[in-house]
Amino acid sequence: MSIQTLSLLSAAAAGGQPPAWLQFLPLVLMGIVMWFLFLRPQMAQQKAQKAKLEGIKKNDMVITAGGLLAKVVKADDDYLELEIAPNTRVRAVRATISDVVVPGTGKPAND
Numbered sequence: 001m002s003i004q005t006l007s008l009l010s011a012a013a014a015g016g017q018p019p020a021w022l023q024f025l026p027l028v029l030m031g032i033v034m035w036f037l038f039l040r041p042q043m044a045q046q047k048a049q050k051a052k053l054e055g056i057k058k059n060d061m062v063i064t065a066g067g068l069l070a071k072v073v074k075a076d077d078d079y080l081e082l083e084i085a086p087n088t089r090v091r092a093v094r095a096t097i098s099d100v101v102v103p104g105t106g107k108p109a110n111d
Contacts, residue, residue, distance in 0.1 A: 052099075052100055053094055053095070053097055055100075056072060056075055056080065056094070056097065056100060057072065057075055058072055058073065058074065058075055059071065059072060060072045060100055060101075061100070061101040061103065062080070062082070062097045062099065062100050062101065063097070063098050063099045063100075063101060064082070064092055064096055064097060064098065065096045065097070065098045066096075068082075068084055069084075069101070070082035070083060070084045070090075070092075071083045073089060075094075076094075077094075078093065078094055079091050079092065079093060079094060080092050080093075080094055080097065
């Protein structure tokens with residue numbers, strides 16, 4: 001290498017500034033990591049909950065947001081008629097249902 005080439009390389013290395021977009025690269029990478037670790041799983045969970053609520057039908061056992069276990073007697077688009085005790089029926093907004101109980105998945109009380 002010639003002396004002139006070495007002097008040009010050393011001058012470029014000493015006085016050169018990195019591009020401005022390179023300063024924002026860590027922020028962009030943190031945003032992508034946040035998307036995959038937090039936002040994406042939360043959206044999938046919300047989608048599954050919405051599908052579960054839309055699939056409620058007559059004779060399903062549900063748990064309300066208040067913690068009541070009830071049997072669905074009638075299902076409309078926005079409301080459900082629930083039987084919480086024999087001959088005791090209440091109406092609930094479909095969005096207030098927290099879970100649908102699958103029969104046979106509960107743990108026995110004496111175990």
